[in-house]
Amino acid sequence: MHPILKNRARLGTYLLGWVPIAALLAAQTAVKETPLPAALILGLVGAYLAAVLFLSSFFLCRALPIATSRSSTLISTWLTASLVMGTLWTVVMFFVLKQLGRVYPALSSLGEINVVTLLVSGTIGCILYILTVALHYLLMTLEQRQESERTEQELRVLAREAELKALRAQLNPHFLFNSLNSISALTTLDAKRAREMCVLLSDFLRKSLKLGERTTVALSEELDLIRNYLAIEQIRFGSRLAIEWEIDPAVAEVEIPTLLLQPLAENAIKHGIAQVMEGGTIGISAALNGEFVEIHVNNPVDAEAEAPQGLGLGLRQVKQRLLGRYGGRTFFEAKIREGRHEVVLTFPQHAQEMQS
């Protein structure tokens, strides 16, 4: 879109901007003992002819973006174009003046072409053209900046939406169905335990729904939810699942993005405990390391299985959310060490700013 022709206000300002140029052209002519009306007509004709002709410099500017083109190319193209356009402007102007000279004889002498007038007018034309090019570049750069600010805003909105979607997807349906199946089994085997599991499951659902409405939670709340979740899985997996907690009380109040850590526990069950015949222990620790909170989640893995290539969707989302919230002040690593899968993540205790 042409930066000047895109709306009337722009075009008006642009045309108004040529008034001083018209005045200068008139003054320059008036010095040479030309009657004032003739000089004014020349000034107006010259300026507005240039104003219209030089709008075409937009195409040159668009073809040669200032940021990405080589400066030698830019300079040589501008010079060539200014020579061509300056000459064109001069020739057209003289032609128009000559035609007008038939009505207003004082103008006809101004329309005479000789070497001197050609050189003078040509130079003026070149300079005016270069100025117009500069104006176009300026406007286009401003416009691009606005555009990129707008897209950045949009991206932020999209990221936020993606995050909300991720949160809603947290409620893993297979977890629900498997839990309900365990309850179904317990109703006749052990009614008390069935009731216990119903309560645990309800608590878990209530907590996750509540947390889902918020952007951040205290780390202690998130860990409560995970405790709740793992208590349910312990009924399902029985002796195959043990849990070791090591939580530094100092981190309890640290605010973290909602449901940031829950996927790590889910991952430890799905790709750890559920894949190992004899099960094992899930280790979860949270500690303060200087200004940073350091979290470890580890679980046994099937030693004979082929190691996963890259991060799974769940872990990738955790990493993205960390980066989105803390930028470069975060660390995330997932690897297999001594037969155990370990996720380590750190983030600053106090977020620098709350990104909306």
Add this chain to the structure above:
Amino acid sequence: MSERTYTALIVDDEDLARAVVREHLAAHPEIQIIAECSNGFDAVKVATELKPDLMFLDIQMPKLDGFEVLELLDPQPTVIFVTAYDQHALKAFDVHAVDYLLKPFGLERFEEGLQRAKARLGSGEPSRVQATDLSASAKSDWPLDRIVVRDGTKVTLIPLAKLDFIQAQDDYVLLKTAEKGLLKQQTLSSLESRLDPKRFLRIHRSFIIQMDRLARLEQSETESWVAVLVDGTRLPVSKSGYARLKDVLGEA
């Protein structure tokens, strides 16, 4: 009137999940539970030894999933899949499972599945599906990431990363890794269709190689080519195999 009795095997890694099936079967004296297994390896071993008529089979389990268990059994029992995942239903139908129960299920749904199983068992219709058919239809888990092989009651998992090459040997394929060669009853073509063609290439009627094991190609006197693998193994390359190799290597 005395009904025919059938033997059944319950396979699920969760104690409670097995308990539900066991409880429902208690009302059916004609079904005799001969064993319960909590993982795929045990399931293959027990099913091979005891040859149950009917199998209640979970899908997501440690070591081997339910489909891999079924693939390794010969003869195959009549199978009812029992799972919390509904996305495998089509594949279950492909491998001729008699029913697909979604956890948690009610008594009526269980009875319905059991009646179907008994009808299948009573008809004497063989439920064995050829391994080739099974593999060809199982497009849902393409490409394969490991191959399961059974020798007697011993099950071996071969991660594809360990495979050097595969050789056709009559009705079998020889799966060659650095340490050993294992035979599996399957045709080379049906196996080929389940492999990622970017990673595994058919260089000859009888050979598929893992591409990153290829060291170089050598021309033998008779204008034919020989593929030399990283470990020095020399394998013949057919004309069409050479064309395929050139295609793939040209791209890289």
